[in-house]
Amino acid sequence: MTKSPFHLSRRGVLKGAGAIGAAGLVWPSMAVSQDGRVLTVRSYSDLQVLDPAFRLSAPEGDIIREIFAGLVTNVSGDAWDWELYAAEEMMQEDDQTVFFRLREGIMFTDDYGMMTADDVKFSIERVADPAMESPYAGDWASLREVEVIDELSGRIHLAEPFAPLWNSTLPTSTCSILSRRAVEELGGQIATEPVAQSGRYIMTDWVPRQRTTLVRNPDWPGEPGGFEEIHIVPIEDPSTAELGFEAGDLDHTWTAVSSIQRLRDEPPPGGVVLEKPSLAYVWLGMNQVAAPLDNPNIRRAIQHAIDRQTVVDAAYFGAAATSTGIIAPGLPGHREANLYDYDPDRARELLAQEGADNLFVTLDILNQSERLTAAQVIQANLADVGITCEIKQNDSGTFWTLGDDSSGDYWQQLQLVLSRFSMEPDPSWATVWFTPEQVGVWNWERFDNAEYAQLHAEGLVTQDPAERDRIYKRMQDLMEESGQYVFLTHEVTGVLHRDTFDPGLKPNGEPLFGEFRSA
Amino acid sequence: MLTYAAKRLGLSVVIVSVAMALLFCMIYLVPGDPASVALGPRATEAMKEALRVRMGLDQPIWVQFWNFYSDAWRGDFGVEVLSERPVIDVVFEQLPYTLALIAGGITWSVGLGIPLGCWAAVKRGSFADRLVGVLSVAVIAIPSFVVAIYALLIFAVSLRWLPAIGAGEPGDLGDQLVHLILPSLAVGLGWVGYIARMVRASMLEVLETSHIRTARAFGLPEGLITYRYALTIAILPTVTLLGVGVGQMLSSAVFAEIVFARPGIGRLVYDAILTRNFPVVTGAVLVTTVFFVLVNLIADLVIGALDPRVRSSF
Numbered sequence: 001m002t003k004s005p006f007h008l009s010r011r012g013v014l015k016g017a018g019a020i021g022a023a024g025l026v027w028p029s030m031a032v033s034q035d036g037r038v039l040t041v042r043s044y045s046d047l048q049v050l051d052p053a054f055r056l057s058a059p060e061g062d063i064i065r066e067i068f069a070g071l072v073t074n075v076s077g078d079a080w081d082w083e084l085y086a087a088e089e090m091m092q093e094d095d096q097t098v099f100f101r102l103r104e105g106i107m108f109t110d111d112y113g114m115m116t117a118d119d120v121k122f123s124i125e126r127v128a129d130p131a132m133e134s135p136y137a138g139d140w141a142s143l144r145e146v147e148v149i150d151e152l153s154g155r156i157h158l159a160e161p162f163a164p165l166w167n168s169t170l171p172t173s174t175c176s177i178l179s180r181r182a183v184e185e186l187g188g189q190i191a192t193e194p195v196a197q198s199g200r201y202i203m204t205d206w207v208p209r210q211r212t213t214l215v216r217n218p219d220w221p222g223e224p225g226g227f228e229e230i231h232i233v234p235i236e237d238p239s240t241a242e243l244g245f246e247a248g249d250l251d252h253t254w255t256a257v258s259s260i261q262r263l264r265d266e267p268p269p270g271g272v273v274l275e276k277p278s279l280a281y282v283w284l285g286m287n288q289v290a291a292p293l294d295n296p297n298i299r300r301a302i303q304h305a306i307d308r309q310t311v312v313d314a315a316y317f318g319a320a321a322t323s324t325g326i327i328a329p330g331l332p333g334h335r336e337a338n339l340y341d342y343d344p345d346r347a348r349e350l351l352a353q354e355g356a357d358n359l360f361v362t363l364d365i366l367n368q369s370e371r372l373t374a375a376q377v378i379q380a381n382l383a384d385v386g387i388t389c390e391i392k393q394n395d396s397g398t399f400w401t402l403g404d405d406s407s408g409d410y411w412q413q414l415q416l417v418l419s420r421f422s423m424e425p426d427p428s429w430a431t432v433w434f435t436p437e438q439v440g441v442w443n444w445e446r447f448d449n450a451e452y453a454q455l456h457a458e459g460l461v462t463q464d465p466a467e468r469d470r471i472y473k474r475m476q477d478l479m480e481e482s483g484q485y486v487f488l489t490h491e492v493t494g495v496l497h498r499d500t501f502d503p504g505l506k507p508n509g510e511p512l513f514g515e516f517r518s519a
Numbered sequence: 520m521l522t523y524a525a526k527r528l529g530l531s532v533v534i535v536s537v538a539m540a541l542l543f544c545m546i547y548l549v550p551g552d553p554a555s556v557a558l559g560p561r562a563t564e565a566m567k568e569a570l571r572v573r574m575g576l577d578q579p580i581w582v583q584f585w586n587f588y589s590d591a592w593r594g595d596f597g598v599e600v601l602s603e604r605p606v607i608d609v610v611f612e613q614l615p616y617t618l619a620l621i622a623g624g625i626t627w628s629v630g631l632g633i634p635l636g637c638w639a640a641v642k643r644g645s646f647a648d649r650l651v652g653v654l655s656v657a658v659i660a661i662p663s664f665v666v667a668i669y670a671l672l673i674f675a676v677s678l679r680w681l682p683a684i685g686a687g688e689p690g691d692l693g694d695q696l697v698h699l700i701l702p703s704l705a706v707g708l709g710w711v712g713y714i715a716r717m718v719r720a721s722m723l724e725v726l727e728t729s730h731i732r733t734a735r736a737f738g739l740p741e742g743l744i745t746y747r748y749a750l751t752i753a754i755l756p757t758v759t760l761l762g763v764g765v766g767q768m769l770s771s772a773v774f775a776e777i778v779f780a781r782p783g784i785g786r787l788v789y790d791a792i793l794t795r796n797f798p799v800v801t802g803a804v805l806v807t808t809v810f811f812v813l814v815n816l817i818a819d820l821v822i823g824a825l826d827p828r829v830r831s832s833f
Contacts, residue, residue: 209613240779
């Protein structure tokens with residue numbers, strides 16, 4: 001699949017010689033989407049694994065979704081919803097049973113035949129199988145089995161109701177359908193060689209760290225993809241990608257948050273700027289076992305001392321709003337307001353009450369510019385009430401193990417920590433990280449609340465939306481009441497694309513390449 | 520000459536061995552758990568432990584050191600943590616891009632630096648000489664990432680003469696060369712200044728020597744004296760300088776690869792360090808170390824071949 005990067009051909013040599021002589025001449029730059037044939041888009045990381053059960057990043061998921069069809073997929077637009085993809089019919093027969101019928105004639109590439117209900121059974125059950133050790137096994141923790149009725153139909157049987165099934169399990173790329181025969185021939189896992197592809201696009205080429213090429217699948221029985229080819233270019237830095245867009249090398253990219261206002265005020269010629277609300281959540285956490293944060297009144301004083309609006313305005317250049325919790329607007333459980341206000345006088349009062357003079361705390365952050373700015377405002381807020389705060393910057397490899405018990409003893413010294421988690425569109429994806437089970441794993445605040453754990457378990461099996469809304473609101477109340485959390489923002493996603501096409505985007509701005517269409 | 524070459528080769532082996540030991544120590548001291556970083560938030564403790572075992576991180580440090588050393592000398596750098604592709608394949612996929620970038624940088628620095636240095640020496644004391652002097656210092660002082668950003672803004676974004684990102688269409692040499700112009704300028708511009716200064720100083724010295732005076736006395740044309748007799752001698756220190764310069768250019772390549780979103784060893788190592796993908800870090804760093812040592816070895820051997828005094832002094 002990989003090409004030699006410096007393959008020589010007669011034509012190439014002649015062009016090279018010409019290029020050397022014409023180095024100073026004008027090199028025409030073009031927006032490749034204008035002919036409606038090829039679209040060049042940026043992803044923030046290169047692919048490492050194509051196996052749906054082991055994908056590592058969202059950009060991998062974007063590719064997997066297009067080349068391995070799932071039963072359903074997300075719909076582009078402003079509301080979280082799904083539509084049929086490989087399935088012709090999906091029906092929830094009861095709380096624990098889902099019927100499906102596949103479209104007829106979905107063919108796997110490489111002569112692996114037609115997609116069948118047995119392939120669906122294989123693909124879902126392999127994710128759930130503990131022996132596979134898929135990080136996504138939890139998505140199917142309630143799976144009992146997938147029953148094959150006939151060649152194209154089957155039923156998904158759950159051991160208990162599972163509310164996130166339709167929001168954050170079935171539409172994700174983890175539920176892409178693989179060919180049983182192909183995967184078994186490969187020894188059980190797919191690495192970076194895509195075999196038996198079945199989606200709207202097929203991956204024809206991967207030049208590591210340079211480009212992944214998707215080509216419209218001529219055998220796809222449904223509506224075809226909007227472009228003949230989509231070139232996905234991995235560019236980690238959003239500012240570089242913006243320059244690539246302005247130079248005409250890219251048709252679509254996410255932007256840096258700091259660029260949104262500039263691009264909104266003065267978009268590049270032929271460029272359209274979109275702002276999408278993110279599902280991610282950013283918060284300041286307090287480790288309740290590290291003195292002086294083991295004192296609830298000190299924690300509460302810190303909550304009152306921080307002017308969240310100023311922190312978010314400074315860090316996100318006015319482009320993002322403050323949050324009320326970990327669950328974003330539009331999802332069940334989103335709260336309308338916080339339980340406390342910015343009140344530095346109250347903070348000073350609480351500190352005086354506890355006799356906490358000349359308090360010193362540390363704040364660990366990831367070494368990114370938004371986090372540093374946010375941390376500096378927090379530092380100033382704390383100084384205003386008499387707390388000295390030292391900011392400790394960490395690279396990503398270090399940061400993501402700071403509160404992990406299995407990675408050393410630093411969790412005992414960890415005091416304040418500024419974190420950001422991303423999530424799928426179901427509230428359980430946010431709340432799962434703060435259960436007692438996660439203490440010392442991802443629950444670095446070591447928030448340990450039995451009622452919270454109980455509510456999390458109830459939320460997973462409760463089907464009534466109103467009841468789920470109540471459950472998740474209460475869980476965030478418990479977090480805030482503990483004094484261990486200062487909820488900051490859900491951030492914002494900036495999208496820059498050419499006006500020659502309409503990008504199909506999820507409500508949070510993530511791309512659905514199959515829905516990118518010429519305008 | 521053979522003794523000289525053998526001694527230089529032996530020294531190169533020692534340098535690579537020391538570099539390997541330092542690399543192992545640095546990797547061992549870096550905080551953060553590779554398994555946690557690699558597998559992400561949804562991995563269970565059992566999965567992380569399995570990966571640690573697979574990476575050999577559960578072994579005592581001396582066992583890890585021995586495995587690292589013996590495997591590296593055999594050229595076995597293991598497999599990438601997650602994709603399980605052989606590290607050597609991953610590194611050699613990226614190496615040509617960086618080599619092309621450095622070759623481009625050398626082309627810029629030699630192509631501009633030598634003529635400018637010669638010109639300044641021939642026009643010694645003139646306005647042209649002073650101008651070259653000022654420009655040389657200026658380009659040395661500007662960091663390569665600043666050159667990269669401004670070159671990109673001017674030639675790619677504003678003028679749209681050259682592409683901004685990527686390494687060009689695979690298999691299309693012309694496109695790859697066009698994509699190489701700006702990044703290699705960013706890598707090589709500072710060295711234009713170094714080489715111009717070096718060549719000027721060296722030329723001035725050579726132009727005062729007796730054999731050049733003799734050539735002038737015989738009435739040979741000035742151009743022939745300058746470029747045939749003086750430059751061929753004056754250029755020797757530049758060869759040594761370029762040997763060292765390759766190491767500097769490897770560092771600059773990291774910035775150029777990030778700014779121009781090019782594939783290459785620099786970005787590979789940078790990303791691998793952030794994700795604690797240690798097999799890739801070791802493989803890539805060792806390959807570039809060996810490359811750097813080889814370039815310097817070749818530079819030394821060339822100098823030794825051209826100048827017998829160097830051989831005898833070693």
